[in-house]
Amino acid sequence: xxxxxxxxxxxxxxxxxxxxxxxxxxxxxxxxxxxxxxxxxxxxxxxxxxxxxxxxxxxxxxxxxxxxxxxxxxxxxxxxxxxxxxxxxxxxxxxxxxxxxxxxxxxxxxxxxxxxxxxxxxxxxxxxxxxxxxxxxxxxxxxxxxxxxxxxxxxxxxxxxxxxxxxxxxxxxxxxxxxxxxxxxxxxxxxxxxxxxxxxxxxxxxxxxxxxxxxxxxxxxxxxxxxxxxxxxxxxxxxxxxxxxxxxxxxxxxxxxxxxxxxxxxxxxxxxxxxxxxxxxx
Amino acid sequence: xxxxxxxxxxxxxxxxxxxxxxxxxxxxxxxxxxxxxxxxxxxxxxxxxxxxxxxxxxxxxxxxxxxxxxxxxxxxxxxxxxxxxxxxxxxxxxxxxxxxxxxxxxxxxxxxxxxxxxxxxxxxxxxxxxxxxxxxxxxxxxxxxxxxxxxxxxxxxxxxxxxxxxxxxxxxxxxxxxxxxxxxxxxxxxxxxxxx
Numbered sequence: 001x002x003x004x005x006x007x008x009x010x011x012x013x014x015x016x017x018x019x020x021x022x023x024x025x026x027x028x029x030x031x032x033x034x035x036x037x038x039x040x041x042x043x044x045x046x047x048x049x050x051x052x053x054x055x056x057x058x059x060x061x062x063x064x065x066x067x068x069x070x071x072x073x074x075x076x077x078x079x080x081x082x083x084x085x086x087x088x089x090x091x092x093x094x095x096x097x098x099x100x101x102x103x104x105x106x107x108x109x110x111x112x113x114x115x116x117x118x119x120x121x122x123x124x125x126x127x128x129x130x131x132x133x134x135x136x137x138x139x140x141x142x143x144x145x146x147x148x149x150x151x152x153x154x155x156x157x158x159x160x161x162x163x164x165x166x167x168x169x170x171x172x173x174x175x176x177x178x179x180x181x182x183x184x185x186x187x188x189x190x191x192x193x194x195x196x197x198x199x200x201x202x203x204x205x206x207x208x209x210x211x212x213x214x215x216x217x218x219x220x221x222x223x224x225x226x227x228x229x230x231x232x233x234x235x236x237x238x239x240x241x242x243x244x245x246x247x248x249x250x251x252x253x254x255x256x257x258x259x260x261x262x263x264x265x266x267x268x269x270x271x272x273x274x275x276x277x278x279x280x281x282x
Numbered sequence: 283x284x285x286x287x288x289x290x291x292x293x294x295x296x297x298x299x300x301x302x303x304x305x306x307x308x309x310x311x312x313x314x315x316x317x318x319x320x321x322x323x324x325x326x327x328x329x330x331x332x333x334x335x336x337x338x339x340x341x342x343x344x345x346x347x348x349x350x351x352x353x354x355x356x357x358x359x360x361x362x363x364x365x366x367x368x369x370x371x372x373x374x375x376x377x378x379x380x381x382x383x384x385x386x387x388x389x390x391x392x393x394x395x396x397x398x399x400x401x402x403x404x405x406x407x408x409x410x411x412x413x414x415x416x417x418x419x420x421x422x423x424x425x426x427x428x429x430x431x432x433x434x435x436x437x438x439x440x441x442x443x444x445x446x447x448x449x450x451x452x453x454x455x456x457x458x459x460x461x462x463x464x465x466x467x468x469x470x471x472x473x474x475x476x477x478x
Contacts, residue, residue, distance in 0.1 A: 115430055143430050152430070175430040205433065230310040230441055234433045241433060245383055247310035249375040252383055264433040268441070 102192035104213040106260040110136065112180040117236040119173045119209020119262035122190025130161040132168055132188060139179030144172060145207035171200065173207035173262030188260055196277050202227075203270040209262045211275050218244070219254040220278075226271045234264035303364055303397065304424040305387040306434040307334055312379025313401055313440045316412045316449035321378030322403045323371045329405030330369045332384050334437065336362040337396040343415045345450065353409050354455025364389050364397065368405050379440075386434055388426045395421045399439040402452070412449040416440060 104122050124132070129142050136157060143152040144166055155162040157179070168174065170193060178184045198211045202223070210216060218224050218233065227233075227246055234241040235255050241264075244253040257263060313322040323330045337343055338360030346352035357363050365387045371377040380401060399416040407413075416439040424432045 117430075177429070230436075230438045232306055232308075232433075232436050241431070243306055243383075243386060243434070245306070245308045245310060245436075247308070247376065247381045248312060248379070249381065266433065266436055268438070 102194065104190060104192040106188045106213055108176065108186040108188060108260050110140075110176045110178040110184040110186055112137075112178045112182050112184070114177070114238070115236070116176045117173060117207075117262040118176050118188075118260055120168050120170060120188060120190070121192075121210060121213035121260060122188065123170045123193055124168065124190035126167050127190070128162075128165045128167050129155050129174075130165045133157075133176065133186060134161060135186060136176070136184055137179045137182070141175075141177045141179075143175040143177075144168065145174060147172075147206055147208075150205065171198075171209055171211055173209050173264075194277070197274050198277075199272060199274045201270060202265065202267055202273050205264065205266045207262055207264050209260070210257055212278055213259050214278055215256055215258050216278060217254055218257055219251060221257070222275045223265065223271075223273045224251060226273060227265065227267050228269055228271065230268040232264075232266040234266075236262070302391055302424055302426055303334070303387060303389045303395070303421050304426045304432065304434045305334060305365075305397070305421060306436045307332070307365070307384040307387055307399060307439070308436070309379075309381050309384070309401075309439040311438075311440050312376050312381030313414050314379065315403065316451075321371075321376070322380050322401065322412070322414065323369075324378050326371055326373040328371045328378075328403075330371075330380050331402040331405055331407055332367055332369050332380070332439070333363060333400050333402075334365040334387060334389075335398055335400065336364050336392040337398055337418050338362065339393060341394065341396040341418055343398045343400070343418060345415075346453065349448070349450040350453050351413060351450060352455050353407070353452050356407065356452075362392060364392070369401075370405075381440075384439075391421075391423045395423060397421050397437065399437055401439060407452060409452055409454050411452045413452065414440070414449055 106121060108116065108118050110116050120132075129144065133140070133142055138157050138159060140157045140162075142155040142157075142162060144155065145151075146153050146166075152175075153164060153166050155164055155166065157163075170190075176186070192213060193211050202208075210221065218235075224233075224246075229246055229248060231246040233244040233246075233251070233255075235244070235257070236242075242253070242255060244251050244255065246252075314320070315322050315324065335343070335357065340360055342359070344359030344361045346355065346358055352358065365385065367385055369377075369380050369382065369384055371380070374382070376382075396418050397420075398418045400413055401416075402411050402413045404411045416437070419435075419437055421435045421437075422432075424435065426432070426434070
């Protein structure tokens, strides 16, 4: 087992090219929060893992977002300055596959008492609210939009964690409201969707997010193109909604949809959202 | 007693906070003029008056007569004005059709929540102006300051669902019509007398 610790701004990490199908990577994510009242920093390590589906190398240069600290079991320190880095994975000799396997991270800042509309840009393989947001203090509230029921599933954090504890899937959107006044840093992690397209049906009003962990302009998404006239986009700006309508002249604005940022879309008639992967892989 | 008053006020405030028309009022397609050719405000600088109206218990957009609004009582029947504003053609694409954003409206909720929008082809409504009435929508009773905050209901004036725009005309109020009739009769009689 090769071990290291990192303290670097990263967006994605990938398995080393020698990793193979079945390789399981494990790492620990350090989530930090700052108490606004006294500036005290609290840090908490959370273990996570991912099963490799294959190996590959990215062609695209990845931009940097979020602050990620990870450490291995051996705690050998190694500061990485690149945006893309190898993950601590067991290296085994096995068959080489053509598909790549990427693990992504996104940092979400949740200030106590304030609302943040978050979307999950990763495939987590069934992680729940508790597993994703368990580091938030007791009294925190998560409102997950249930796309099927068109209603919120409200989870409150008590001593035993969040209850109820629904699974959060790729493209899900939810409200995070941390208790207290501290600033909480949450690291969302999972596998980056690598399929060339992702298709879902959108009907009526829906809270959603982009399928890929990259910032994109709204107008560049297939969703913006497919949405018929009369559609409305609501993006949370921290204190209220920024509302954009689609009319004869197109959208009334072209906001950037950030990594892990959720949004509301209302469509007057059902559409099929077929988003194309916005990056290349080997 | 004092406690009860405080409690009642708290309840009223709570009810008030959860009782709003919270409407994103806009027009995606816009409105044609009465001839169905040009837009409703064809020239740059033209201004339209846009209104959001509660349709009342009957849920119907009331007019003085079909296709007519009485200038003296632009709001008739059991309808109530919720919000009024203006939209100007600044020369942007399709603004001559009043296609664009009107307002995000948060006003006290009324009755069954049935609302409709309408638009006039002038900034100060006068006799002879044309107007267009949109579809009736049952709006949700929302609290814009809710936790989490809801997205506003959308009201799209001139939506394809409204069909081809049928313009009405603003007419003089009945009393004025009566006076005009009397004046006309007087002129007729005076002319007849002078011929003799």
